[in-house]
Amino acid sequence: MGQFLQFAINGLMAGAIYALIALGIVAIYKATRVVNFAHGYVIMIGAYLYYTFAVILPSAPWFPDLLFQPDWLVEAKSKAQMFSPEAAWLAWLEKLPRIIFGLICAIIGSSILARLIERFLMRPLLGQSNFAMIMITVGLISVLSGAKSMIWTGDAASVPHLAPNPALRFEVFGSKIFIFGANLVSMGLALVIFAAIVIWLRRSTSGVAMRAASEDQSTAYSMGISVPRVFANAWVLAAATGAIAGAILAARDGVSPALGLFGFSVLAIVLMGGLDSFVGVFISAMAVGILEALAQWQLGGDWVEITPYVAVLIVILIRPHGLLGQKEIERI
Amino acid sequence: MINGNLKATYAADEKIVDNRYKFSFVWGLAVLAALLPIFANDYVILVACQVGIMVVAVVGLNVLTGYTGLMSLGHAAFVAIGAYGVTILHHAASALSIPEGIQPFLTIPGAMALAAVIGLIVGLPSLRVKGVYLAVATLSANFIIIFLIELDALAPWTGGKTGLTTVDPSIFGWVLDTQREVFILIAVMAFSTVLLVQNLFRTRVGRAFIAIRERDYSAEILGISLLRYKLTSFAISAACCGLAGALMAYFYARVLPEQFELLLSLQLVAALIVGGMGRTMGPVFGVLVIVLSPELLKVILSAIAGDSIEAAQFRAPLQEIIFGLLIIGFIMFEPLGMTQISDRVFRALNRWPFARG
Numbered sequence: 143m144g145q146f147l148q149f150a151i152n153g154l155m156a157g158a159i160y161a162l163i164a165l166g167i168v169a170i171y172k173a174t175r176v177v178n179f180a181h182g183y184v185i186m187i188g189a190y191l192y193y194t195f196a197v198i199l200p201s202a203p204w205f206p207d208l209l210f211q212p213d214w215l216v217e218a219k220s221k222a223q224m225f226s227p228e229a230a231w232l233a234w235l236e237k238l239p240r241i242i243f244g245l246i247c248a249i250i251g252s253s254i255l256a257r258l259i260e261r262f263l264m265r266p267l268l269g270q271s272n273f274a275m276i277m278i279t280v281g282l283i284s285v286l287s288g289a290k291s292m293i294w295t296g297d298a299a300s301v302p303h304l305a306p307n308p309a310l311r312f313e314v315f316g317s318k319i320f321i322f323g324a325n326l327v328s329m330g331l332a333l334v335i336f337a338a339i340v341i342w343l344r345r346s347t348s349g350v351a352m353r354a355a356s357e358d359q360s361t362a363y364s365m366g367i368s369v370p371r372v373f374a375n376a377w378v379l380a381a382a383t384g385a386i387a388g389a390i391l392a393a394r395d396g397v398s399p400a401l402g403l404f405g406f407s408v409l410a411i412v413l414m415g416g417l418d419s420f421v422g423v424f425i426s427a428m429a430v431g432i433l434e435a436l437a438q439w440q441l442g443g444d445w446v447e448i449t450p451y452v453a454v455l456i457v458i459l460i461r462p463h464g465l466l467g468q469k470e471i472e473r474i
Numbered sequence: 475m476i477n478g479n480l481k482a483t484y485a486a487d488e489k490i491v492d493n494r495y496k497f498s499f500v501w502g503l504a505v506l507a508a509l510l511p512i513f514a515n516d517y518v519i520l521v522a523c524q525v526g527i528m529v530v531a532v533v534g535l536n537v538l539t540g541y542t543g544l545m546s547l548g549h550a551a552f553v554a555i556g557a558y559g560v561t562i563l564h565h566a567a568s569a570l571s572i573p574e575g576i577q578p579f580l581t582i583p584g585a586m587a588l589a590a591v592i593g594l595i596v597g598l599p600s601l602r603v604k605g606v607y608l609a610v611a612t613l614s615a616n617f618i619i620i621f622l623i624e625l626d627a628l629a630p631w632t633g634g635k636t637g638l639t640t641v642d643p644s645i646f647g648w649v650l651d652t653q654r655e656v657f658i659l660i661a662v663m664a665f666s667t668v669l670l671v672q673n674l675f676r677t678r679v680g681r682a683f684i685a686i687r688e689r690d691y692s693a694e695i696l697g698i699s700l701l702r703y704k705l706t707s708f709a710i711s712a713a714c715c716g717l718a719g720a721l722m723a724y725f726y727a728r729v730l731p732e733q734f735e736l737l738l739s740l741q742l743v744a745a746l747i748v749g750g751m752g753r754t755m756g757p758v759f760g761v762l763v764i765v766l767s768p769e770l771l772k773v774i775l776s777a778i779a780g781d782s783i784e785a786a787q788f789r790a791p792l793q794e795i796i797f798g799l800l801i802i803g804f805i806m807f808e809p810l811g812m813t814q815i816s817d818r819v820f821r822a823l824n825r826w827p828f829a830r831g
Contacts, residue, residue: 289795
């Protein structure tokens with residue numbers, strides 16, 4: 143029971159990150175009816191930008207080192223015990239300026255990338271078949287992954303966590319539970335962002351415009367909604383949330399090209415939940431997170447990588463439009 | 475369209491090679507392929523073999539995506555099944571002491587049948603979903619199949635992550651142990667696949683595929699069983715990819731699971747888009763572009779930068795970028811692919827000297 147709880151909590155923490163990434167795919171789909179196959183690679187670029195601005199640049203000699211080092215902190219740090227919660231807090235506090243700078247630059251950089259993709263690859267195809275736009279995102283996979291290997295030649299590297307990372311131990315029902323602080327905060331952050339954006343899309347004018355554009359592009363246009371701006375907003379929203387998710391993932395697993403492949407499992411999760419349903423995607427992200435943790439527990443680490451794919455195949459066979467997806471009505 | 479092709483009989487209209495440009499093109503290619511093993515150097519043979527293998531696979535994908543209108547991003551899995559299947563069947567045939575000279579006649583069809591059966595299973599979701607959902611379903615199937623191949627429990631047969639050493643086929647005692655000899659097999663197979671698939675679309679089955687592509691509900695109302703024809707299309711397409719895999723196993727000394735991952739699936743789709751979907755020559759043109767562009771890049775880079783290590787480091791990412799740009803560029807500027815360009819050329823030739831364009 144204790145072990146089950148431990149794995150379930152791990153699963154929920156992974157699931158929240160999945161939900162945050164899935165948000166980007168759903169937002170783009172809801173606004174533009176394009177399924178972005180390259181979202182994982184956009185996230186990968188976000189993670190590498192975070193790495194560049196939070197690690198590479200501050201360590202360059204000509205750049206301010208962006209460390210928060212007042213005397214009391216240096217003193218406290220020298221006294222703190224290795225691997226104690228205080229040491230984790232102090233290490234985080236010291237790197238806080240780097241983290242903030244890196245995250246902001248990553249969000250800005252990813253948003254610019256998204257604007258460029260939207261403006262030069264998606265907008266010229268406005269009004270043409272969805273197939274063409276989707277295949278363009280498939281082409282983007284190679285372009286982004288090639289560009290990554292050209293710019294960042296190094297191997298996997300580690301980056302600072304967004305939150306202090308003490309190891310938390312506590313007991314529930316007489317069994318020990320072990321959680322990393324940063325993972326817990328990341329989960330909270332992901333959930334808050336997810337909820338905030340879903341509410342924003344439901345309530346705000348831009349959100350309503352986005353829903354209108356997804357319903358019928360030409361009618362929305364004629365009602366005075368700037369459809370291209372809606373599209374650009376959706377892409378920027380996806381890239382910005384993707385950059386945060388990328389930073390979280392990069393801190394958890396290290397920056398590596400594998401982040402791009404991660405996007406495909408999120409795509410599977412999105413289809414499992416239903417392409418146009420935030421609630422469905424949230425449920426399936428959490429479910430896949432827990433399933434992965436259980437697979438790791440019962441079958442071994444290798445099986446984790448195919449869990450989302452098996453899950454999506456089963457769900458699609460039973461419910462073709464995902465758990466809560468809206469059935470598309472076709473004109474014959 | 476003025477095309478200058480007068481057809482006096484119905485039979486002439488129904489011919490596979492129905493005008494003299496196609497006739498000279500097909501026979502020209504056939505003669506070229508026949509002369510290659512005699513004159514060409516090893517490098518040309520190597521590239522030609524890669525082209526031939528890819529053509530077989532992309533023709534298979536064309537049956538599914540181009541003619542039946544079902545999107546697949548997972549066809550590399552069928553190539554993998556062909557490659558592993560043929561090797562495993564060779565070992566099994568040797569264990570049953572079947573003479574080596576006739577083994578390929580059993581193992582190649584066996585591998586194709588195996589790929590077709592897996593294709594039927596992977597095709598099951600196509601009955602309920604289409605478009606993006608199907609693309610993701612096939613993508614998932616690709617990941618799962620490669621995972622199973624790498625799985626430790628199956629390693630006694632598949633070799634796990636280290637791959638399998640492949641067998642040199644022997645046709646009635648003629649052992650194909652050089653690339654030059656394997657090229658003959660590949661060329662014969664590539665030609666016959668292209669022609670057989672082209673023939674398919676003169677038949678009832680092929681027409682049914684096209685009807686499903688145009689509008690699946692209308693096709694169903696006309697009495698075409700979606701269950702039967704969608705699965706047939708998956709099976710035929712997977713069998714072609716299985717054949718490509720078998721040829722790959724004969725061509726390379728070793729098959730590795732990472733050869734058949736997402737990158738290959740994307741290459742197959744890219745070749746189809748660049749060439750032109752739902753056209754006979756589409757896969758051929760597309761594969762030529764996709765396989766030759768990295769080689770061209772290699773030549774250009776070594777001309778500019780020499781053999782420095784930096785240039786070699788840049789080459790792989792640059793290839794990837796160019797590959798993506800090819801997909802994007804063709805979708806944006808020539809959505810019907812290379813066949814559209816060749817059509818324009820042939821039309822201009824037909825009308826010359828009376829009109830241009």
